[in-house]
Amino acid sequence: NAGVTQTPKFQVLKTGQSMTLQCAQDMNHEYMSWYRQDPGMGLRLIHYSVGAGITDQGEVPNGYNVSRSTTEDFPLRLLSAAPSQTSVYFCASSTGQGIGYTFGSGTRLTVV
Amino acid sequence: KQEVTQIPAALSVPEGENLVLNCSFTDSAIYNLQWFRQDPGKGLTSLLLIQSSQREQTSGRLNASLDKSSGRSTLYIAASQPGDSATYLCAVRLTAGNNRKLIWGLGTSLAVNP
Numbered sequence: 001n002a003g004v005t006q007t008p009k010f011q012v013l014k015t016g017q018s019m020t021l022q023c024a025q026d027m028n029h030e031y032m033s034w035y036r037q038d039p040g041m042g043l044r045l046i047h048y049s050v051g052a053g054i055t056d057q058g059e060v061p062n063g064y065n066v067s068r069s070t071t072e073d074f075p076l077r078l079l080s081a082a083p084s085q086t087s088v089y090f091c092a093s094s095t096g097q098g099i100g101y102t103f104g105s106g107t108r109l110t111v112v
Numbered sequence: 113k114q115e116v117t118q119i120p121a122a123l124s125v126p127e128g129e130n131l132v133l134n135c136s137f138t139d140s141a142i143y144n145l146q147w148f149r150q151d152p153g154k155g156l157t158s159l160l161l162i163q164s165s166q167r168e169q170t171s172g173r174l175n176a177s178l179d180k181s182s183g184r185s186t187l188y189i190a191a192s193q194p195g196d197s198a199t200y201l202c203a204v205r206l207t208a209g210n211n212r213k214l215i216w217g218l219g220t221s222l223a224v225n226p
Contacts, residue, residue, distance in 0.1 A: 004155075031212055042116075042216040043203075050212075058213065090155060094212065100146065101214070105155040 002026055006091050006104035013081040013111045021076040021107050023091030029102070031094045032074040033058070034066065036087040037106075043090065049074055081111045114139045116204055118217035125192055126225050133187040133220045135202035140180045147176050147187050148201045150219070156201065160187070192224045 007022045025032065033048035045058030049068040063085060065077040074093075078085060091104040115138045125131055135145070144163045148156040160169045160176040162185065168177040175188040189196060199221045203214040 006155075033212070040218065042218050043201075043214070044216075045213050048212065092156075100158050100161050101156075102158070103148075103156040106153075108153075 004091055004093055004102050004104035006089075006107050008107060009105065010108050011110070013078070013109065015081060015083060015111060017081050019078055019081065021078075021089055021091075021109075023074045023076065023104060024072050025074075025091075025093040025102070026072065027093065027095075027102065028071060029093035029095055030071065032068065033092050034064070034074070034076045035090045035092065036060065037090060038087050046076065046089075078109075083111045085109065086111045114142075114204060114206060114215045116202060116215050116217040118200075118202060118220050120220060121218065122221040122223075124223040124225065127192060127194060129192050129224075131189050131192055131222075133189070133200050133222070135185040135187070135217055137183045137185075137204050137215070139206075140183055141206070142180065143205045143207055145176075145178055145185050146203050146205070146214070147174075147185075148203065150199045150201060152198075159200075189222075192222075194224050194226050196224050197222055 004025045030051045034046040035043040037043045044060045046064050047066040049055045052068050052071050055066050089107045092101045094101045117136045119134050146161045147159045150156045162169050162178040173190040178185045199219040201219040203216045
């Protein structure tokens with residue numbers, strides 16, 4: 001099915017561990033982004049990319065790295081997990097015109 | 113600083129009612145406004161997008177309006193059904209630039225009771 005695929009759906013990490021959240025889209029969207037969703041705070045932009053090889057920071061980038069080697073994939077790396085990174089993470093993509101956004105089903109991350 | 117507010121935070125209605133969800137924003141200089149639906153434990157589904165030059169958009173039983181001058185958007189749901197139960201989020205995009213950052217409301221949690 002066309003859309004945005006995120007893996008894993010659930011993950012528990014210990015403080016200090018690193019991991020990569022995967023995001024892939026098959027709609028040839030040039031724009032991809034990562035959001036985190038926390039109770040009472042809404043969704044906040046972590047990083048975004050306007051095309052392969054181009055990434056930039058959103059409003060809460062600290063502790064996260066991204067890369068965009070292909071149009072399809074936009075992984076999010078947690079360098080050293082902290083309890084404050086416990087959240088639900090969403091990947092989203094949109095067309096070059098940014099007309100609308102397609103979201104993945106999310107990754108629920110718990111850092112203990 | 114752009115802020116997006118959604119009222120009410122939660123709403124419970126009997127099946128069949130027509131209802132209105134509200135979204136307000138503090139800065140009228142927006143590029144577009146989008147309504148999303150989020151089901152528990154799932155991702156977000158785009159419902160309607162209104163460009164800044166538009167006044168409303170319709171999809172089936174859903175109608176979204178935009179009044180930039182007053183900083184308001186409403187999502188109208190006609191003849192509500194239990195399957196409409198979800199959290200409804202509105203998001204404002206500020207510019208046409210590369211950032212494409214969305215400013216989000218906290219959502220309205222809707223329960224439609226059979």
